[in-house]
Structures are given as C-alpha cells and as structure tokens.
Amino acid sequence: MNQTLHQRVRWAAWIAAAAVAVCVLLLTISYAAARLQAPRDEKTVAELKRKVREDASFAPRIEAEHKRITAALQQRRKRDDVIAIVLLLAASLFVAAAKWLAACGGRRQLPMDRLVQLKAAPRQGPALTLPAAPGGAEEPHQAFVERIVEQHGRSREAAIPILQAIQAHYRYLPDEALKLVCELTEITPAQIAGSSSFYSQFRRSPRGRHVVRVCHGTACHVAGARLITDELRRRLEIPGGADTDAQRLFTVDEVACVGCCSLAPVIMVDGQTVGKLTPTGACDALDGIRSPSPA
Ligand code: FES
Structure with missing residues (x-):
C-alpha cells in the first residue's frame, strides 16, 4: 500500500x-x-x-x-x-x-519483486544462512525469526512489531529474515516493502558497528560539514550511494541539527558528541575506535 x-x-x-x-x-x-x-x-x-x-x-x-x-x-x-x-x-x-x-x-527501497518471487516459490534445499547478528547472539538465526513470529503472531497486524524485532536484532532487515517472515506468517512481501520503506527506523542495508552522524544543520553546514562528510567517506573508502564501509565497521549518516551549534561542526560517534572539528580531526576522532575485525 x-x-x-x-x-x-x-x-x-x-x-x-x-x-x-x-x-x-x-x-x-x-x-x-x-x-x-x-x-x-x-x-x-x-x-x-x-x-x-x-x-x-x-x-x-x-x-x-x-x-x-x-x-x-x-x-x-x-x-x-x-x-x-x-x-x-x-x-x-x-x-x-x-x-x-x-x-x-535516502533509504534503500525494498527489492519487492524479489521478495514476491521468494514468497511465490517455496524454499527448497538447505536452511537459510542469515548474517551474523551484532553482539554475537548465540541463538540460531532461523530460530530467532521463528521465536519472534511466535511471540508477535502470524497475522498481518504483527508486521511492524516483527520488523522492529528483526531491526533491533540485526540493526537492519536482512532479505533472508524477511523471506522467513513471509513463509511463516500471513504477512505479504508487499506489506513488508511498504512498511520498511515508509518508516525511517527500518534499514534495508547492513549498518556498521559504529555509527557516525555528521551534523548538517545550518551552523555545521556553514562551518564545513560537507568537507567533513566527504573526508570521512574518502578515508573510510565508502563507495558512492552507500553509507557503510566494506568491513561494516562504520556507517556515516548525515543528520539535521543535533543541538550543539556552538560546537559546530559537530559529529556524533556512537552517541558521543565531538565538536569544533576539521575534516582531518574528524577522521582522527575515529582512529581510537577503529578495529581490524569486521562486524
Ligand atoms: S547545526 Fe550542527 S549542531 Fe546545530
């Protein structure tokens, strides 16, 4: 819809x-x-x-x-x-x-056609391999989806709570998890496509382990937020059209005013505010939390 x-x-x-x-x-x-x-x-x-x-x-x-x-x-x-x-x-x-x-x-659209095909064609072969949940959850992924379906029900009305649970678990909505939801419930691919693209809380692409929010409010924009974003993306080698690096270590988001205009330009790294930055300073601020292991 x-x-x-x-x-x-x-x-x-x-x-x-x-x-x-x-x-x-x-x-x-x-x-x-x-x-x-x-x-x-x-x-x-x-x-x-x-x-x-x-x-x-x-x-x-x-x-x-x-x-x-x-x-x-x-x-x-x-x-x-x-x-x-x-x-x-x-x-x-x-x-x-x-x-x-x-x-x-700004949000990646759900590949609805693909999901519709998945819904139409019953799954065969080995069990799906879902991406690893952040934080190393020990519960098998398919069991996780089945558990939240049991918890929230199989009706169409349960779509949003189920998507929220998946989002909270994986920090995005993996296609494989959505396919399982369609198989296990009355929820249709079209309904998932509509909900996941309408609500900004849902992501269709993986999120990095660390989230960097670059403020692009007026004060920060004037103070060079664009240069900071560009330098961060360049240093983290985030390809055009994406917001997360290949190692899924950092996601760089552009956000509206975060309320610290006197510190402009400002970035927030995992919720912590760092202000009065230069493009180089913003990259240096990430060095302390860089980790070689992928998410
Ligand atoms: S404009 Fe960036 S903190 Fe207000």
Missing part, C-alpha cells in the same frame, strides 16, 4: 511540476501580449482624439474605446490572478512531494 503511496506522490510531483511550467508559460504569454497590445491601444486612442478635434461626432467612439481597454485590462488581471494562485498551489505541492520523496529516497 505504501509503495502505491510512493508512486502516487511521485505522480503528484510530476503533475505539480507540469502545472508550474504551464502556469509560468501562460503568465509569460499574457505579459508579452499585454506589452504588445498597449502601444496599439495608445495609437488607436491618439488617432481618435485627433479625429475628435476635427469632428466632434467621434467623441462616443473614444469613450467606447476606453471602456474596451479597461475591460480587457481587468479581464487579464483576473485571469493572471487565477493563474498565479494555481502556480502557488502547484509549487507548494511540488515542494512538499519532492521533500517527501527525498526523505524516502
């Missing part, structure tokens, strides 16, 4: 953008037409005035001409007002939709 919502918002953004373009075009045409028409009207009135001086019977025609020009002007203003209102509404809708899509776009 939320996937449908995503598509609808995308369509709304496109329609709003098209409406903005049409309104701007109409206003431009209206303005250009008025600029072209004004000299013609002035010329007509001047001509009539000249004729009135020679023949008084032309006086009513001047009055009629003035009325026509005034009526045309008022009509154009009304039309432009309506277009301007539509333009404002469309622009507001576009900005709102674009913000929503941008917020959703």
Whole structure:
C-alpha cells in the first residue's frame, strides 16, 4: 500500500511540476501580449482624439474605446490572478512531494519483486544462512525469526512489531529474515516493502558497528560539514550511494541539527558528541575506535 503511496506522490510531483511550467508559460504569454497590445491601444486612442478635434461626432467612439481597454485590462488581471494562485498551489505541492520523496529516497527501497518471487516459490534445499547478528547472539538465526513470529503472531497486524524485532536484532532487515517472515506468517512481501520503506527506523542495508552522524544543520553546514562528510567517506573508502564501509565497521549518516551549534561542526560517534572539528580531526576522532575485525 505504501509503495502505491510512493508512486502516487511521485505522480503528484510530476503533475505539480507540469502545472508550474504551464502556469509560468501562460503568465509569460499574457505579459508579452499585454506589452504588445498597449502601444496599439495608445495609437488607436491618439488617432481618435485627433479625429475628435476635427469632428466632434467621434467623441462616443473614444469613450467606447476606453471602456474596451479597461475591460480587457481587468479581464487579464483576473485571469493572471487565477493563474498565479494555481502556480502557488502547484509549487507548494511540488515542494512538499519532492521533500517527501527525498526523505524516502535516502533509504534503500525494498527489492519487492524479489521478495514476491521468494514468497511465490517455496524454499527448497538447505536452511537459510542469515548474517551474523551484532553482539554475537548465540541463538540460531532461523530460530530467532521463528521465536519472534511466535511471540508477535502470524497475522498481518504483527508486521511492524516483527520488523522492529528483526531491526533491533540485526540493526537492519536482512532479505533472508524477511523471506522467513513471509513463509511463516500471513504477512505479504508487499506489506513488508511498504512498511520498511515508509518508516525511517527500518534499514534495508547492513549498518556498521559504529555509527557516525555528521551534523548538517545550518551552523555545521556553514562551518564545513560537507568537507567533513566527504573526508570521512574518502578515508573510510565508502563507495558512492552507500553509507557503510566494506568491513561494516562504520556507517556515516548525515543528520539535521543535533543541538550543539556552538560546537559546530559537530559529529556524533556512537552517541558521543565531538565538536569544533576539521575534516582531518574528524577522521582522527575515529582512529581510537577503529578495529581490524569486521562486524
Ligand atoms: S547545526 Fe550542527 S549542531 Fe546545530
């Protein structure tokens, strides 16, 4: 359902953008037409005035001409007002939709097609191998999924608590765990896709053992947050489009103001705030917690 919502918002953004373009075009045409028409009207009135001086019977025609020009002007203003209102509404809708899509776009979308295929095709062969849970949980992974399903139920209403439990255990939602959930419950791949992409608490990609949040609030942005993020990503060799290094040691997130603007630029490493940083200083701050072993 939320996937449908995503598509609808995308369509709304496109329609709003098209409406903005049409309104701007109409206003431009209206303005250009008025600029072209004004000299013609002035010329007509001047001509009539000249004729009135020679023949008084032309006086009513001047009055009629003035009325026509005034009526045309008022009509154009009304039309432009309506277009301007539509333009404002469309622009507001576009900005709102674009913000929503941008917020959703930061999270990797669920490969729904793949999950649907998995749901359709019963699993055969050896048991699934789930990624290791952080913290070295001793419980077998399949047993973990079965346990949380038993705990929260098999109905569709249990989707969010189950996803939350998986997220809390693995710090992201592994495809293999989601497949097991689909097999063991009435929850559908589409429902999982919708929930996991709609709620920002869910991640579809693995998280590093340490989470580095780089503040990109206004104060930190002005103080060089972008340089810090870029340097961290470069030093940690995080590829473009990803937020976690290959060893799953560090995840670098860009976040809004964390409330320590006087220390800008600020990063938070596993919840600890470090401020007044340079790009090099930010990398040095990670050196103390670097570990050669992967998560
Ligand atoms: S803007 Fe970074 S802490 Fe406020």
